[in-house]
Amino acid sequence: MTLINTLFRYSHFRLTANRVSSIAINNLKAQHKSYSIDLKKDQVKMASEKLLPQIFKFVDQNVDSYKKLLKEAVAIPSVSCDVTYRDDCIRMVHWMQDKLKEVGATSELRDVGFQTIDGKEVKLPPVLVGVLGNDSKKNTICIYGHLDVQPALKSDGWETEPFELQERNGKLYGRGSTDDKGPVLGWLHAINAYKGVGEELPVNLKFVFECMEESGSEGLDALLIEQLKPEGFFNTVDYVCISDNYWLGTTKPCITYGLRGISYYFLEVECAKMDLHSGVYGGTVHEAMSDLIYLMDQLVDKDGKILISGIYDSVAPLTENEKKLYTTIDFDPEAYRKSIGADKLAQNGVKEQLLMHRWRYPSLSLHGIEGAAFQPGAKTVIPGKVIGKFSIRLVPNQEPEEIEQLVFDYINKKWKERGSPNKMRITAQSGRAWTENPDHPHYQAAARATKLIYQTDPDMSREGGSIPVTITLQEASGKNVLLLPMGAGDDMAHSQNEKINVRNYIEGIKLFAAYLYEVGKLPK
Ligand SMILES: NCC(=O)N[C@@H](Cc1c[nH]cn1)C(=O)O
Ligand SMILES: [Zn+2]
Numbered sequence: 001m002t003l004i005n006t007l008f009r010y011s012h013f014r015l016t017a018n019r020v021s022s023i024a025i026n027n028l029k030a031q032h033k034s035y036s037i038d039l040k041k042d043q044v045k046m047a048s049e050k051l052l053p054q055i056f057k058f059v060d061q062n063v064d065s066y067k068k069l070l071k072e073a074v075a076i077p078s079v080s081c082d083v084t085y086r087d088d089c090i091r092m093v094h095w096m097q098d099k100l101k102e103v104g105a106t107s108e109l110r111d112v113g114f115q116t117i118d119g120k121e122v123k124l125p126p127v128l129v130g131v132l133g134n135d136s137k138k139n140t141i142c143i144y145g146h147l148d149v150q151p152a153l154k155s156d157g158w159e160t161e162p163f164e165l166q167e168r169n170g171k172l173y174g175r176g177s178t179d180d181k182g183p184v185l186g187w188l189h190a191i192n193a194y195k196g197v198g199e200e201l202p203v204n205l206k207f208v209f210e211c212m213e214e215s216g217s218e219g220l221d222a223l224l225i226e227q228l229k230p231e232g233f234f235n236t237v238d239y240v241c242i243s244d245n246y247w248l249g250t251t252k253p254c255i256t257y258g259l260r261g262i263s264y265y266f267l268e269v270e271c272a273k274m275d276l277h278s279g280v281y282g283g284t285v286h287e288a289m290s291d292l293i294y295l296m297d298q299l300v301d302k303d304g305k306i307l308i309s310g311i312y313d314s315v316a317p318l319t320e321n322e323k324k325l326y327t328t329i330d331f332d333p334e335a336y337r338k339s340i341g342a343d344k345l346a347q348n349g350v351k352e353q354l355l356m357h358r359w360r361y362p363s364l365s366l367h368g369i370e371g372a373a374f375q376p377g378a379k380t381v382i383p384g385k386v387i388g389k390f391s392i393r394l395v396p397n398q399e400p401e402e403i404e405q406l407v408f409d410y411i412n413k414k415w416k417e418r419g420s421p422n423k424m425r426i427t428a429q430s431g432r433a434w435t436e437n438p439d440h441p442h443y444q445a446a447a448r449a450t451k452l453i454y455q456t457d458p459d460m461s462r463e464g465g466s467i468p469v470t471i472t473l474q475e476a477s478g479k480n481v482l483l484l485p486m487g488a489g490d491d492m493a494h495s496q497n498e499k500i501n502v503r504n505y506i507e508g509i510k511l512f513a514a515y516l517y518e519v520g521k522l523p524k
């Protein structure tokens with residue numbers, strides 16, 4: 001058996017040409033003109049109390065153009081996990097570069113090398129890095145976002161075409177609407193709104209937009225580690241902000257200070273060099289699918305307890321202080337249960353336990369089987385080779401290398417017990433969990449901005465999902481990293497009928513503008 005431990009680290013990249021940028025987003029030009037006509041060069045800075053209301057008004061006046069731009073972005077099927085969409089991923093990055101240019105940012109495309117798929121080298125989409133403003137008196141925020149999406153087919157159960165943004169009942173449906181094209185465009189619109197009211201940005205911005213996040217951010221770690229060094233592109237960064245997660249529920253805003261990591265496994269079993277007619281060959285071969293189902297059934301019990309020996313050993317112990325945090329979080333298990341259409345939740349539906357099992361304990365999910373006859377109809381083959389896919393969400397103190405070894409050892413042991421003559425192989429890709437200090441002034445600034453928009457204090461939340469690059473940004477920059485979600489907890493990212501509420505999109509743009517303003521006020 002071959003064990004390939006493919007951690008998210010790739011080192012091939014080179015610099016590409018600098019692209020100089022200009023004016024604002026095309027479809028907002030008309031509004032810009034009407035604002036800029038009245039502006040004088042020596043105009044005094046708009047009083048701060050007046051600035052944000054002006055910006056909010058500008059945002060409300062431009063809702064249609066924000067929807068239009070999101071429709072354009074969603075129409076590019078930038079699915080990163082399927083190489084047949086690789087050109088669309090590259091097109092998506094170029095599209096975004098044009099948009100950055102239109103808001104006045106300078107940007108570059110960075111080559112991050114190749115990805116190996118089935119022994120073949122496939123070019124990775126370039127990473128887009130950009131800069132807007134270079135005033136040494138202002139704080140600099142690094143904004144990260146991703147332009148790739150999960151796969152989606154209408155036949156998966158979507159009500160409308162996934163790559164055609166559709167508005168229904170105040171919701172914008174489409175793949176990537178909330179994860180992560182809506183939030184990424186939100187930053188552009190917030191910047192544009194400052195320009196629209198003729199006001200300077202209160203901060204400098206550095207951007208990093210990638211198109212491989214949903215596939216482990218291949219190539220990005222090496223680039224960021226290099227560029228966060230003293231002589232690197234991101235050397236001036238004071239704060240890092242990412243909008244790529246969701247509120248916990250549907251009404252209360254959140255600011256997020258933790259993510260689980262992920263360890264993703266491909267478990268392959270091969271019994272024949274091709275698929276076989278089950279009537280002709282059934283009873284004469286040791287079937288790969290039976291072996292795979294056997295192995296996959298050894299991983300987790302019906303209550304979600306992971307059966308891999310030693311997997312819980314390194315999980316950070318729960319302190320009394322942490323325990324108390326879960327009691328004050330606004331989370332309604334019954335509404336959550338109903339929103340996903342489940343008959344009964346795990347953890348007996350107890351709020352605190354549910355939150356802990358989403359945020360601070362590992363979970364193991366079985367995702368699917370490649371090579372299985374999953375299409376409708378009574379196909380009667382014995383698949384020759386099947387690849388089972390499962391992942392473990394990692395939590396603080398669980399190191400990917402340690403977890404991968406435990407999984408490999410456990411699968412090997414179970415394979416031996418099975419005594420199958422077939423070929424088995426397991427490979428993994430992993431990224432660590434991340435947590436941040438939510439008492440930092442950066443979080444307080446984001447909380448003030450949130451309260452201004454939503455008239456309520458946000459919950460400080462953690463998130464069960466993973467954004468592999470977050471910990472790299474934190475460790476390589478040494479700066480405070482904050483997650484500022486735009487979408488609601490029922491947006492169904494990765495699922496059928498992904499959406500973003502018009503309200504979240506529009507108020508989110510205002511939130512981003514207010515956040516830039518608040519961080520602009522933090523001492524340099
Ligand atoms: N919005 C973040 C997100 O959805 N991240 C993915 C990352 C991923 C996918 N495959 C491997 N990593 C997630 O599933 O959490
Ligand atoms: Zn995302």
Ligand SMILES: [Zn+2]
Nearest residue numbers: 179214493494
């Ligand atoms: Zn995602």
